[in-house]
Amino acid sequence: MKTNKPLFNDANGRNYLLPFILITTLFFLWGFAHSILDVLNKHFQETMGVSKTESAFVQAVVYGGYFLMAIPAGMIIRRFGYRVGVITGLLLYGCGALLFIPGGKLLSFPFFLFSLFVIGCGLTCLETAANPYVTVLGCKDGAERRINLAQSFNGLGWIVGPLVGGLLLFSDDNSHSDISIPYTIIGVVVLCVAMLFAKIKLPEIGNESEMSASSANLSQEPSLWKSRIFTFGLIALFLYVAAQTGINxxxxxxxTDNANISNRTAALLLSFGGMGLFMAGRLGGSWIMARIKAERVLQYCALFASLSMAVLLTGAGTLGIAAFFVCYLCESIMFPTIFAIALRGAGSHIKQASSYLIMSIVGGAIAPVLMGMIADLTNMANAFVVPLVCFVCIAVYAKKIQQVYNAKK
Known part of the structure; x- marks a missing residue:
């Protein structure tokens, strides 16, 4: 069992609640950006006649941006600090969203993919800065709780994305609205947030607050790649993002194939059902981890998520929707928990480690394409074997992490 400590106070009693609140707004923005992609997949299939495999490139280009931009983003943050990393990410995100205005006129699938790639590069900067930043905004023992709490607002973005996308892009008479509308709105909002962050100052804290000592000792620390806690976490995070993205x-x-419902109803189910439970799971996860070790919570959630994927392989209708909901509840805590656990083994390499962890999000570029190929060759249900394998591996990872900690005692 764990004991409660002040969540936003460091060892010296300094309180970081205000910076936490400001940074948490960013989690909503990239949650929205990711979740609306799940509506775009079906939208492009129907308006542009692309296959499931081709539509999966919507996710592939965004998550591919994570792989290509993660190291440059980490360099920006190490050189100029978290605030500049945030502003850079917001500018790229906003500009990529506004590219949908000419894209709506051109109606070119490759141009839409380019716009999404720019957005992906912006999201990379945001996540590289914000995820590790919230882990150090208070006591060390509260890292997993803080990142799960912040990621709850990411969950709110995941609710709003398919809701807005479904209402604006799908209609009851099967006509389709201008795809540029939601992206124009979010582009303007994001650029306004960028201007706000340009006028405020964020404290550079955590490992980096002892910059001079860290710089002197960094070369003497063990290599990041010799830390099993970090390397296992890197692989687990890759698998988790692959599973989550493929499912979404x-x-x-x-x-729509197995439960005989409309696109619009499916989008609403994804928004309020799946993503609603996703947000609730993160809020609940922050509370549970104040009492139970994070790695144990992760293990049981991965096991239940694996069982839900096994149900989907049967092609179940209404039961399949229930299985999705169980999965969304269980997977909710996985990304922030794996991320925070992996950073435990980073030492003074925290910003470099964050860059590599964000690179692992490229798993989201691979799984949807693989699942699309399986669906085109066989059926949609069979494709869910991919996230099933991922969740089983994450359950094994969580068990191994517990063994590593027990061996250190």
Whole structure:
């Protein structure tokens, strides 16, 4: 069992609640950006006649941006600090969203993919800065709780994305609205937030607050790659993002194929059902981890998520929707928990480690394409074997991490 400590106070009694609140707003913005992609998949299939495999490139280009931009983002943050990293990410995100205005006129699938790639590069900067930043805004023992709490607002973005996308892009008479509308709105909002962050100052804290000592000792520390806690976490995070992205990408396809409901209803189910439970799970996870070790919570959630994927392989209709909901509840705590656990083994390499962890999000570029190929060759249900394998591996990872900690005692 764990004991409660002041969540936003460091060892010296300094309180970081205000910086935490400001940074947490960013989690909502990239949650929205990711979740609306799940509506775009089905939208492009129907308006541009692309296959499931081709539509999966919507996710592939965004998550591919994570792989290509993670190291440059980390360099920006190490050189100029978290605030500049945040502003850079917001500018790229906003500009990429506004590219949908000419994209709506051109109606070119490759141009839409380019716009999404720019957005992906911006999201990379945001996540590289914000995820590790919230882990150090208070006591060390509260890292997993803080990042799960911040990621709860990411969950709110995941609710709003498919809700807005479904209402604006799908209609009851199967006509389709201008795809540039939601992206124009979010582009303007994001650029306004960038101007706000340009006028405020964020404290550089955590490992980096002892910059001179860290710089002197960094070369004497063990290599980041010799830390099993970090390297295992890197692999687990890759698998988690692969599973989550694949599930989100084809939720609408699965339920419309197997439960005989409309696209719009499926989008609403994804928004209020799946993503609503996703947000609730993160809020609950922050509370549970004040009492139970994070790695143990992760293990049980991964096991239940694996069982839910096994149900989906049967092609179940209404039961399949229930299985999705169980999965969303269980997977909610996985990303922030794996991220925080992996950073435990980073030492003074925290910003470099964050860059590599964000690179692992490229798993989201691979799984949807693989699942799309399986669906095109066989059926949609069979494609969910991919996230099943990922969740089983994460359960094994969580068990191994517990063994590593027990061996250190």
């Amino acid at each position: 990408s084809f939720f609408i396809n699965y339920v």
